[in-house]
Amino acid sequence: MAGDHATIHPVWLRVSHWINAIAVLLLITSGWRIYNASPFFDFSFPADLTLGGWLGGALQWHFFAMWLLFVNGIVYLAINLFSGRMRRQFFPISPRAFLQDMAAALKGKLAHADPRKYNTVQKVAYLFVVADLILIVLSGLVLWKSVQFPLLRDLLGGYEAARRVHFFAMSALFGFVVVHLVMVALVPRTLVAMIRGR
Numbered sequence: 001m002a003g004d005h006a007t008i009h010p011v012w013l014r015v016s017h018w019i020n021a022i023a024v025l026l027l028i029t030s031g032w033r034i035y036n037a038s039p040f041f042d043f044s045f046p047a048d049l050t051l052g053g054w055l056g057g058a059l060q061w062h063f064f065a066m067w068l069l070f071v072n073g074i075v076y077l078a079i080n081l082f083s084g085r086m087r088r089q090f091f092p093i094s095p096r097a098f099l100q101d102m103a104a105a106l107k108g109k110l111a112h113a114d115p116r117k118y119n120t121v122q123k124v125a126y127l128f129v130v131a132d133l134i135l136i137v138l139s140g141l142v143l144w145k146s147v148q149f150p151l152l153r154d155l156l157g158g159y160e161a162a163r164r165v166h167f168f169a170m171s172a173l174f175g176f177v178v179v180h181l182v183m184v185a186l187v188p189r190t191l192v193a194m195i196r197g198r
Helices: 011-037 055-083 085-090 095-106 120-144 150-155 159-186 189-196
Strands: none
Touching: 011 055, 011 159, 011 189, 055 085, 055 120, 085 120, 095 120, 120 150, 120 159, 159 189
């Protein structure tokens, strides 16, 4: 059928998705190493799951991945906004449709008939992760250049509060990644579409 070969994800979307995936992996694993250097909870991340080898190395990886994520994110958002894709793909969002789709998802009965269209749970999840990434960037700016961003630092409750905001926003991102990978495992043709575009 012709519909089976229709473009699902354009090239720019696939490229930005995989760049984001690499950047997020580098940010999380180097971030865990940075956290281990000065933890504020009574636990540390296993060293084998972290990146950088030591604090200086982890910071270098973190800054590299930060710029990768930032530039790629700006390009992704700009194309989505100016092409109208964000409005078409993510809106409108109906609370009733969200509750129905969430109930179906929890029962393992959420439909994926047309991978070109997001269900309401996907819409909310993707919008959440965009907002979460923005929070990660803003709190990261406070941690990186606290003196240069005093207003942002104060809005986040100070430097130490910004550390916790950054940590919990990262944890939410990690949770999203885990759920995302589980969903890909349950519906593997979504991975094929994100690689081939069709």
